[in-house]
Amino acid sequence: MDYLTVAMAKGRTAERAMKFLEKSDVHFSEFTDESRKLVIYDDKQKIKLIFVKAVDVPVYVEKGAADVGIVGKDVMMEDPRDVYELLDLGIGRCKLAVAGYPDTPIENIPFLTVASKYPLVAKEFFDKKGIRTEMIKLNGSIELAPLIGMSDVIVDIVETGTTLKENGLVVLQEMADVSARLIVNKASYATKTEDIQQFIKDMKEGLGVRS
Amino acid sequence: MYSEILGNEHEKHEKIIGTLGKRFTTYGYKRIKTSAFEQYDLYSNVRTSINQNEMIKVIDYTGEVLVLRPDVTIPLTQQLVQLNDNLPEEMRYYYVQEVFRQTFQENERIGKTQAGVEFYCKSSPASDAETIMLACHALRDVGFTDVKIEIGYAGFFNELIADSDITAEQTAELKTLIQAKNVVEIGPFLQRLSIDPSIKEVLEQLPLLYGAPEVVFERLQNLQVSESAQDAIKYLQRTCDIVELYGLKKHIVIDLGLINHMGYYSGIIFQGYVENFGKPVLMGGRYDALSEEFGMKLPAIGFACEIESLVKASSTREKKERYSIDVTVIYEESRIKYAIDITNELRERDYRVISKPMKDAEHQTDSLYTIQLTEQQNNLVDQEEMKEFIDFKQLLDLIASKKGVPEWII
Numbered sequence: 076m077d078y079l080t081v082a083m084a085k086g087r088t089a090e091r092a093m094k095f096l097e098k099s100d101v102h103f104s105e106f107t108d109e110s111r112k113l114v115i116y117d118d119k120q121k122i123k124l125i126f127v128k129a130v131d132v133p134v135y136v137e138k139g140a141a142d143v144g145i146v147g148k149d150v151m152m153e154d155p156r157d158v159y160e161l162l163d164l165g166i167g168r169c170k171l172a173v174a175g176y177p178d179t180p181i182e183n184i185p186f187l188t189v190a191s192k193y194p195l196v197a198k199e200f201f202d203k204k205g206i207r208t209e210m211i212k213l214n215g216s217i218e219l220a221p222l223i224g225m226s227d228v229i230v231d232i233v234e235t236g237t238t239l240k241e242n243g244l245v246v247l248q249e250m251a252d253v254s255a256r257l258i259v260n261k262a263s264y265a266t267k268t269e270d271i272q273q274f275i276k277d278m279k280e281g282l283g284v285r286s
Numbered sequence: 287m288y289s290e291i292l293g294n295e296h297e298k299h300e301k302i303i304g305t306l307g308k309r310f311t312t313y314g315y316k317r318i319k320t321s322a323f324e325q326y327d328l329y330s331n332v333r334t335s336i337n338q339n340e341m342i343k344v345i346d347y348t349g350e351v352l353v354l355r356p357d358v359t360i361p362l363t364q365q366l367v368q369l370n371d372n373l374p375e376e377m378r379y380y381y382v383q384e385v386f387r388q389t390f391q392e393n394e395r396i397g398k399t400q401a402g403v404e405f406y407c408k409s410s411p412a413s414d415a416e417t418i419m420l421a422c423h424a425l426r427d428v429g430f431t432d433v434k435i436e437i438g439y440a441g442f443f444n445e446l447i448a449d450s451d452i453t454a455e456q457t458a459e460l461k462t463l464i465q466a467k468n469v470v471e472i473g474p475f476l477q478r479l480s481i482d483p484s485i486k487e488v489l490e491q492l493p494l495l496y497g498a499p500e501v502v503f504e505r506l507q508n509l510q511v512s513e514s515a516q517d518a519i520k521y522l523q524r525t526c527d528i529v530e531l532y533g534l535k536k537h538i539v540i541d542l543g544l545i546n547h548m549g550y551y552s553g554i555i556f557q558g559y560v561e562n563f564g565k566p567v568l569m570g571g572r573y574d575a576l577s578e579e580f581g582m583k584l585p586a587i588g589f590a591c592e593i594e595s596l597v598k599a600s601s602t603r604e605k606k607e608r609y610s611i612d613v614t615v616i617y618e619e620s621r622i623k624y625a626i627d628i629t630n631e632l633r634e635r636d637y638r639v640i641s642k643p644m645k646d647a648e649h650q651t652d653s654l655y656t657i658q659l660t661e662q663q664n665n666l667v668d669q670e671e672m673k674e675f676i677d678f679k680q681l682l683d684l685i686a687s688k689k690g691v692p693e694w695i696i
Binding site for chain 1: 432434436462465466467468469470471497539559560561562563564565566
């Protein structure tokens with residue numbers, strides 16, 4: 076039996092995606108919150124879910140290790156891959172933004188030091204403004220960088236803004252809307268067209284969108 | 287960086303090359319080789335997808351810059367143009383050679399073995415369909431069962447935006463969105479561009495123009511497109527019809543969102559996928575404009591595949607040895623269906639076969655047998671005599687009686 080392999084990161088987005096599928100009668104009863112399994116199958120043995128790190132989802136899909144992936148647009152922007160991007164799941168909504176101390180200038184200045192998990196996106200953004208940048212790639216606690224004077228501003232995803240506020244920072248400029256996307260391997264789309272279209276349909280029904 | 291092909295892998299590698307070579311031969315292709323070194327200028331003057339910094343440069347003793355063969359199509363076409371005089375109307379060549387591209391990933395080989403065919407012929411749905419059939423046939427021979435060929439039309443996107451006033455940057459972004467079938471963002475993006483609304487509608491539909499030919503062509507009927515785009519669609523449709531005559535219906539998918547991945551492609555483009563492999567294993571298309579860059583019209587279609595990818599994707603399936611002999615099938619236009627049937631059947635039996643319409647067949651092809659299909663009768667001709675046959679069984683018997691029964695008919 077050939078499975079449809081779906082890659083996603085563990086967490087809220089994965090749980091909501093599974094809820095959507097349940098509405099279309101696709102159940103993962105094997106899955107529990109405490110489970111540490113990295114591979115689970117749906118009850119009808121048609122879908123194989125693999126849990127990987129979010130930034131790796133596009134890699135798995137591009138290489139064909141997974142047929143389908145669910146991943147935030149932010150990841151796709153930082154690391155564009157040769158895959159199809161077929162659906163906006165509308166979950167995990169947030170914004171990619173420039174943040175820093177209030178009144179930090181980010182226009183008409185020659186140079187900025189920027190800390191970010193998304194150095195490529197950030198660099199391109201400031202390049203377009205004609206500002207030269209020094210990029211500091213960080214993997215977490217980005218907000219710390221301006222606090223200790225390591226960078227002028229940060230580029231990060233902002234959901235509620237609570238972390239920024241508690242650290243005395245504000246959004247200086249919004250860059251893009253981010254939400255979870257459904258991506259598909261190009262070869263799989265050709266060889267497993269029906270299975271994938273069915274999966275997308277199930278997802279859409281969960282979302283309450285009719286195609 | 288290099289990774290080694292060890293023992294078993296290497297054997298598989300050679301076996302696949304053998305299989306492909308044999309299949310190409312049954313379609314009348316002759317093997318050629320091109321030089322390992324090419325002029326750097328050759329590549330800087332031609333529109334290609336090969337990046338300048340991907341090429342491996344070498345400086346010879348006169349100080350001239352050469353590159354290690356980055357591809358075969360371009361130098362072959364240039365050479366043929368230089369020969370110029372008395373080129374036959376049709377030429378079929380295949381190659382199995384290493385091509386060299388600098389990779390920027392560790393552990394990726396710089397040299398990869400490419401096997402491909404180049405069919406220099408006038409642009410026609412029949413020749414394009416035959417080339418697609420060969421691609422599919424070759425992949426099946428290697429042992430893949432779930433072969434899918436995605437067919438698109440290179441000029442289609444460019445036709446659509448030809449009269450629109452958008453910047454190169456916007457065009458590039460639009461291409462990226464269409465290639466990713468990004469239905470989510472393409473609508474909002476188009477809103478911001480000054481393009482005719484009817485064209486916008488087509489562009490927005492482009493990612494969805496994917497699937498079985500009948501589905502795609504039906505959807506296209508509801509869309510308004512320019513006359514030249516209309517011609518492209520007709521050509522594509524005719525090609526698909528013939529591909530279906532070859533019995534490939536379940537192996538083909540139309541994808542009008544498939545955009546020119548090589549600078550010089552102009553008409554039909556296609557790529558082949560096989561089960562459980564995440565990348566295309568084969569790519570090809572028509573490149574009528576390439577020869578014009580060298581100052582001559584020499585239309586052609588071709589494809590290439592990377593042996594290393596096929597090795598990775600392939601199952602170990604043994605292929606037994608077979609015999610082969612040469613046949614040319616010449617038919618009157620009305621007999622095309624029967625000609626294709628016979629050609630298919632003979633090729634299935636590993637004969638090397640060429641088929642063409644009678645009007646294009648003034649010059650006899652150099653083959654052991656010729657089959658003539660006219661309105662009135664079917665003939666098998668060889669150096670000695672001409673014999674009539676009624677059906678395929680009788681034809682096989684005739685050939686067998688001439689050569690003796692070969693071991694493969696049992």
